[in-house]
Amino acid sequence: MNMMVRELIAKWLHQNAPYLEASEYRNLIAFPPRPEMGDYALPCFQLAAGLRKPPPQIATDIAGKLNSSAYPEYVDKIEIQGGYLNFFINRNWFCNLTIDLTERITEKKRATAADENSGRVVLVEYSSPNIAKPFHVGHAFSTVLGQALANIYSFAGYEVVRLNHLGDYGTQFGKLIVAWEKWGNEERLQADPINELLTIYVRFHDEAKDDPQLEIEAREQFRALEEGSPKQFALWKKFREISLQEFTRVYERLGIAFDDYSGESFYSPLIPGVVDELAEKGLLEDSEGAKIVRLDDESLPPCIILKSDGSTIYASRDIAAAIYRYDKWNFFKNIYVVGLPQKLHFQQVFAVLDKAGYAMAKDCRHVGFGLVRLPEGKLSTREGEVIYLENLLDEAVEKTRAMVLANAEQRNIDMTETEMDAIAENVGVGAIVFTFLCNGRERDIVFRWEDILDFDGDTGPYLQYTVSRCRSILRRAEEADLLHSTLKLDSHIDDGYLIGDVAWAVISAMAQFERAVNQAIEENEPSHLSRQLLAVARSYNKFYNDYPILRADTQDRNFGLILTRTIDNLLSLGLELLGIAPVERM
Numbered sequence: 251m252n253m254m255v256r257e258l259i260a261k262w263l264h265q266n267a268p269y270l271e272a273s274e275y276r277n278l279i280a281f282p283p284r285p286e287m288g289d290y291a292l293p294c295f296q297l298a299a300g301l302r303k304p305p306p307q308i309a310t311d312i313a314g315k316l317n318s319s320a321y322p323e324y325v326d327k328i329e330i331q332g333g334y335l336n337f338f339i340n341r342n343w344f345c346n347l348t349i350d351l352t353e354r355i356t357e358k359k360r361a362t363a364a365d366e367n368s369g370r371v372v373l374v375e376y377s378s379p380n381i382a383k384p385f386h387v388g389h390a391f392s393t394v395l396g397q398a399l400a401n402i403y404s405f406a407g408y409e410v411v412r413l414n415h416l417g418d419y420g421t422q423f424g425k426l427i428v429a430w431e432k433w434g435n436e437e438r439l440q441a442d443p444i445n446e447l448l449t450i451y452v453r454f455h456d457e458a459k460d461d462p463q464l465e466i467e468a469r470e471q472f473r474a475l476e477e478g479s480p481k482q483f484a485l486w487k488k489f490r491e492i493s494l495q496e497f498t499r500v501y502e503r504l505g506i507a508f509d510d511y512s513g514e515s516f517y518s519p520l521i522p523g524v525v526d527e528l529a530e531k532g533l534l535e536d537s538e539g540a541k542i543v544r545l546d547d548e549s550l551p552p553c554i555i556l557k558s559d560g561s562t563i564y565a566s567r568d569i570a571a572a573i574y575r576y577d578k579w580n581f582f583k584n585i586y587v588v589g590l591p592q593k594l595h596f597q598q599v600f601a602v603l604d605k606a607g608y609a610m611a612k613d614c615r616h617v618g619f620g621l622v623r624l625p626e627g628k629l630s631t632r633e634g635e636v637i638y639l640e641n642l643l644d645e646a647v648e649k650t651r652a653m654v655l656a657n658a659e660q661r662n663i664d665m666t667e668t669e670m671d672a673i674a675e676n677v678g679v680g681a682i683v684f685t686f687l688c689n690g691r692e693r694d695i696v697f698r699w700e701d702i703l704d705f706d707g708d709t710g711p712y713l714q715y716t717v718s719r720c721r722s723i724l725r726r727a728e729e730a731d732l733l734h735s736t737l738k739l740d741s742h743i744d745d746g747y748l749i750g751d752v753a754w755a756v757i758s759a760m761a762q763f764e765r766a767v768n769q770a771i772e773e774n775e776p777s778h779l780s781r782q783l784l785a786v787a788r789s790y791n792k793f794y795n796d797y798p799i800l801r802a803d804t805q806d807r808n809f810g811l812i813l814t815r816t817i818d819n820l821l822s823l824g825l826e827l828l829g830i831a832p833v834e835r836m
């Protein structure tokens with residue numbers, strides 16, 4: 251919204267003081283840090299050289315030109331402060347505009363500029379856990395981040411395809427087959443699949459230390475699998491299905507579904523074609539029996555395409571996958587939400603694609619993220635102390651339930667067990683989800699329950715609490731029959747209504763929503779949206795504390811209710827984009 255106002259001011263400036271094009275004015279106009287400096291400011295410093303005048307004089311000169319014409323309806327006054335020309339916007343005009351636009355985008359769940367992006371396919375690959383391995387917190391980070399990005403792109407009008415690139419192939423499956431044949435137990439597998447597979451896999455590694463024969467057997471089993479032998483294939487398929495069932499349980503809890511689960515196994519058969527292509531293009535070199543692509547020009551280590559035993563590896567599967575995806579979807583962007591430790595891997599993959607002449611390489615993006623730690627230290631699968639996402643969610647829900655219960659008792663709220671469970675589930679899961687999204691994604695995350703579940707902190711529960719507060723006000727207004735007589739008639743604010751600074755802060759924060767969405771897309775960084783929602787909620791809660799909405803006189807009450815309704819809609823949409831379910835009360 252305030253992009254639009256910036257546009258308008260730029261045009262007005264250009265019409266009356268044509269020193270610059272409207273677009274140039276627009277790029278200069280900034281948002282001042284303090285309310286007394288106005289809502290928009292034109293810094294005149296860059297004009298000084300061209301006009302050979304000091305900036306304050308330019309500001310005065312432009313102000314004079316503007317003052318000689320009638321102000322447009324959206325400008326209340328202009329002020330010169332040093333080298334700045336400050337614009338004070340007509341609050342009522344802006345407020346009506348902002349509320350209108352916000353209602354429109356929240357109702358349609360579509361960004362204002364969504365049409366510009368229609369038909370542009372954005373692939374978002376995320377989660378991508380490994381079969382027969384636990385879904386650990388690192389995968390949770392990818393899952394939550396990818397889901398939020400996919401939602402945000404979709405809101406912005408892109409055609410989003412959600413991909414889960416399962417780690418369902420590789421030499422480790424040879425090991426797993428050997429381990430299963432020797433020590434596997436069907437009953438234990440059914441009871442706790444991932445745990446059983448992990449246990450026998452760990453045992454394989456333990457025993458292989460003293461028994462090198464095991465590794466040889468594993469290689470043979472993997473080769474048999476690659477050749478499609480029925481027994482090995484059946485086992486692999488069973489492991490894959492049973493693992494996916496486990497993962498799906500978590501996905502459902504997070505409200506996630508993918509469009510496509512083609513993992514590494516799907517792309518493996520495409521590798522020979524890629525190897526031929528790279529050879530034809532003269533990119534493939536021998537190196538100690540392996541086939542590699544040199545990336546010296548890019549100052550990257552060579553990318554290994556085929557190992558010396560002829561088996562394929564991770565990178566070749568990714569190269570094949572990118573080409574396949576481009577053929578299939580002709581993507582606008584191809585995004586990989588994968589931890590930062592794989593940064594080099596993706597640089598190499600994209601560099602090989604580029605060398606092979608694929609212009610789409612520049613549309614491929616690795617969206618990396620930091621490590622997740624508990625205060626005790628790094629989470630690791632290898633040490634045997636695996637942190638399952640499910641356990642983390644359970645703990646969050648349990649702790650949340652205790653807080654909701656205490657809160658309900660303290661405030662004498664009647665709640666059924668079922669309602670309490672549902673609230674605890676949504677808020678607890680939301681708290682974990684928000685923790686992954688509230689800071690820059692490349693930063694490491696340290697889990698501290700006091701922070702994550704702080705109902706007043708920069709948290710998911712705080713946002714959910716604000717939504718539930720809005721809904722409770724609207725419910726009470728409805729009960730007192732205040733909604734019908736006022737809100738449903740007209741959402742506009744009367745011309746003469748005086749909008750105070752606290753309410754103005756809510757409107758200004760609200761107006762930044764789409765800007766935050768755009769930033770989130772530009773940087774593939776959902777935290778821009780998270781921070782924006784926190785700012786909206788903070789400003790609204792201040793308003794709520796300052797104005798007893800339901801007890802105010804009609805005009806103030808109407809305004810407060812309109813604001814409450816729009817904030818409810820906006821925060822609910824924002825939470826939904828982040829992958830968090832709002833709650834009616836808590």
Ligand code: ARG
Nearest residue numbers: 378379380415416417568588
């Ligand atoms: N399965 C891999 C892991 O758990 C992540 C896959 C990332 N995606 C990709 N296209 N390589 O580490």
